[in-house]
Amino acid sequence: MKKIAIYRLRTTAVLVMLALVISETIAQDSTNSLSLQECVEIAFRQNLELKQAELQSASSQIDYRQSRQNLLPLVNGIAEHGLNQGRSIDPFTNSYLNQNINYANYGLSGGVVLFSGLVYQQAIKQQRYAYEAAQMDVQQQKDNLTLQIIVAYLQVLSNQDQLVQINRQVELSRRQVERLKILNDEGTITPSEYTDLKGQLANDEVSLVNTKNLLEAAKLQLAQLMNQPYDTNLSLERIEAENFLSSYQGDAASIYQVALQQLAIVKGAVLRTQSAEQGLKARKGARWPTLSLNAGLFTNYSNAASTQNLLRSEDIATNNYVLMNGAKSPVFTTVDYYDQVKIPYSDQFRNNYSTNINLSLRIPILNAMQNRNRISQARLVVQNASYEEKTTKIRLQQAVEQAWLNMTATYNRYNALLNQVAAFEESFRGTEARFNEGVLNSVDYLVAKNNLDRANNNLIIARYEYVLRAKILDYYQGKPLW
Numbered sequence: 297m298k299k300i301a302i303y304r305l306r307t308t309a310v311l312v313m314l315a316l317v318i319s320e321t322i323a324q325d326s327t328n329s330l331s332l333q334e335c336v337e338i339a340f341r342q343n344l345e346l347k348q349a350e351l352q353s354a355s356s357q358i359d360y361r362q363s364r365q366n367l368l369p370l371v372n373g374i375a376e377h378g379l380n381q382g383r384s385i386d387p388f389t390n391s392y393l394n395q396n397i398n399y400a401n402y403g404l405s406g407g408v409v410l411f412s413g414l415v416y417q418q419a420i421k422q423q424r425y426a427y428e429a430a431q432m433d434v435q436q437q438k439d440n441l442t443l444q445i446i447v448a449y450l451q452v453l454s455n456q457d458q459l460v461q462i463n464r465q466v467e468l469s470r471r472q473v474e475r476l477k478i479l480n481d482e483g484t485i486t487p488s489e490y491t492d493l494k495g496q497l498a499n500d501e502v503s504l505v506n507t508k509n510l511l512e513a514a515k516l517q518l519a520q521l522m523n524q525p526y527d528t529n530l531s532l533e534r535i536e537a538e539n540f541l542s543s544y545q546g547d548a549a550s551i552y553q554v555a556l557q558q559l560a561i562v563k564g565a566v567l568r569t570q571s572a573e574q575g576l577k578a579r580k581g582a583r584w585p586t587l588s589l590n591a592g593l594f595t596n597y598s599n600a601a602s603t604q605n606l607l608r609s610e611d612i613a614t615n616n617y618v619l620m621n622g623a624k625s626p627v628f629t630t631v632d633y634y635d636q637v638k639i640p641y642s643d644q645f646r647n648n649y650s651t652n653i654n655l656s657l658r659i660p661i662l663n664a665m666q667n668r669n670r671i672s673q674a675r676l677v678v679q680n681a682s683y684e685e686k687t688t689k690i691r692l693q694q695a696v697e698q699a700w701l702n703m704t705a706t707y708n709r710y711n712a713l714l715n716q717v718a719a720f721e722e723s724f725r726g727t728e729a730r731f732n733e734g735v736l737n738s739v740d741y742l743v744a745k746n747n748l749d750r751a752n753n754n755l756i757i758a759r760y761e762y763v764l765r766a767k768i769l770d771y772y773q774g775k776p777l778w
Contacts, residue, residue, distance in 0.1 A: 329531040333778045335522060336445050340438060342523035349430075349437040356423070356430035363423040366416050371406035398599040402645075405592035407656075413584025418577040425571035432564030439560060441521070442777060446767055448518040452532055454760040455511035458753055462504045465749050469497040475732075485734070492738035496745070541759065543707065544766055548700035551772055552693050558774030562692060565685040572681040576674040582667050583660060591653040597644045604634035696772055703765035710758040717755050720748040 330338075340346060380397045409416070473493045480490040512528065519526045556562055609632045616627040639647075660667060727744035730736040767777055 329533040331533040331778070332446065332449050332535070335449055335518065335532075336442050336778075338522045338524065339441050339445055343441055343521075344523065346434070346437050346441060349434045353427070353430040353434050356427040360420075360423040360427040363416070363420045366419070367409075369406050369408040371404070374401065374403040374405075376401040393600055395600065400597040401594070402596065403592060403594040405590070407588050407590035410587045410589055411584075412586040413581030415578050415581040415584075418574050418581055422571050422574035422578060425567045425574060429564045429567035429571060432560040432567060435560035436564060439771065443768065443771060444521050445518070446777065447764060448514060448521055449532060450535070450760045450764050451514040452511065452518055452530075453535060454756060455507060455514050457756045457760075459504070459507045459511055461749075461752050461756060462500065462507050465745075466497070466500045466504050468745075469493065469500045473497050489738040492742060496742055500749075535763065541707075541710065541762060544703055544769060546769075546773075548697045551700065551769055552696045554774070555692055555696055555772040556689065559692065559772065562688055565681075565688040569678070569681040569685045572674070572678040576671070576678050579667070579671045579674040582670070585660070586656075586658045588656040588658070589653075590656055591651070593649065593651045595645050595648045595650070597641055597648070599638070601639045601644055602636050603639055605637055607633045607635055609633070692772075696769075699765065699768050699772065703762065703769060706758060706762045706765050710755070710762050713751060713755040713758050717748070717751045720744070720751045724748045 377400045378398075380399065383392060383394045384397055385392060473490070476485060476490040476493050479485045480487060515528070515530045516526050519530060609630050611628045612631050613626040613628050617624040618627060619625070724744045724747070727736060727741055731738070731741040770777055
């Protein structure tokens with residue numbers, strides 16, 4: 297009996313030391329550990345799907361900017377140089393020539409739409425709503441990624457706590473095996489009691505290996521969500537789960553009403569409906585006439601363009617005559633002599649200058665029923681967007697109700713497990729004392745130990761599950777998640 301008491305003291309001392317070492321290790325690791333917020337921020341920086349959503353938002357912003365700039369006047373310039381060979385039209389005289397001609401045309405034209413059934417104004421609103429919806433998509437991508445990080449983060453912490461618990465189980469079983477081996481060697485117990493405890497130790501060691509594997513798998517999942525290389529030394533800051541174990545305030549209906557105003561996925565669906573409605577108005581506006589103001593200025597050049605300079609004039613007798621007093625008098629005509637001179641480039645540029653300005657009214661009468669069909673298609677887009685919005689809200693309501701039910705069930709389960717652990721701890725203390733005194737067999741001891749171990753593990757799982765359920769409800773209400 298003295299030996300049994302000595303081993304009981306040794307066992308208790310070892311367990312206390314083990315708990316202190318594990319606690320110290322966790323405390324040391326936490327000084328260089330990643331917090332939940334840091335994990336989320338790393339994921340935001342490195343997640344490629346989030347970057348793609350941001351690119352899509354940037355593209356929508358460009359479309360929105362272009363829709364506003366469509367109200368600006370259109371101004372275009374032309375500068376054309378060319379060479380005609382053979383028979384062609386002289387751009388200067390519009391007469392036919394059979395020679396090589398170098399020519400140039402210059403022009404500047406512009407126009408502005410004065411009225412088009414407010415098509416451009418409705419398109420601006422449509423693209424603005426589409427851009428805001430794309431921003432909500434980015435936020436929704438961040439929200440989804442945040443929830444995934446929280447799940448993986450809590451899973452790591454849960455597995456770490458389970459590993460601590462199983463380490464204690466292994467150490468306790470190992471000390472019992474060492475104690476029973478001595479007693480078995482002395483012949484004071486039956487061999488089955490010793491072998492039963494050896495089997496329990498092996499079972500605890502298998503559980504230890506499995507839990508370590510689960511812990512590394514959870515770390516891997518977290519690292520992949522952050523898009524970082526897997527690191528076995530990944531350390532996380534502890535979350536005091538006990539701080540979140542109070543009864544959750546509110547109810548499913550009130551949380552749903554808050555979620556309608558907070559969640560990006562709902563805002564995005566509403567914005568898409570509004571964008572589709574503006575698109576329908578823009579299609580309807582296309583049935584109105586379009587009034588435009590246009591203006592332009594032009595000039596040209598041709599190397600065939602020339603002018604004649606008068607050199608002199610001479611009176612030359614012709615073969616015609618007139619009778620004057622019965623005598624023939626010759627008829628004279630004046631002949632002018634000219635010098636052919638090419639017109640300089642700069643002179644042609646100034647002399648050929650012309651301008652125009654006009655008002656244009658385009659009235660749609662029959663365009664193969666395109667406007668009518670486009671309006672019908674736009675109505676379908678509005679209807680589909682409305683269905684998507686309603687579906688999003690219905691699914692959100694169902695998700696909130698399910699999350700509330702899960703949270704309530706987990707909270708009740710956690711409280712029940714607290715009572716169960718307390719009862720099994722009391723039972724195990726008595727069973728262990730009697731087993732160590734040799735008045736109880738190994739079967740009863742193992743039953744009590746396994747009951748307590750299973751209850752402790754279930755309590756750890758329930759604790760972090762409740763934290764997760766509470767944070768999901770916080771997310772629906774737009775509350776801070778850390």
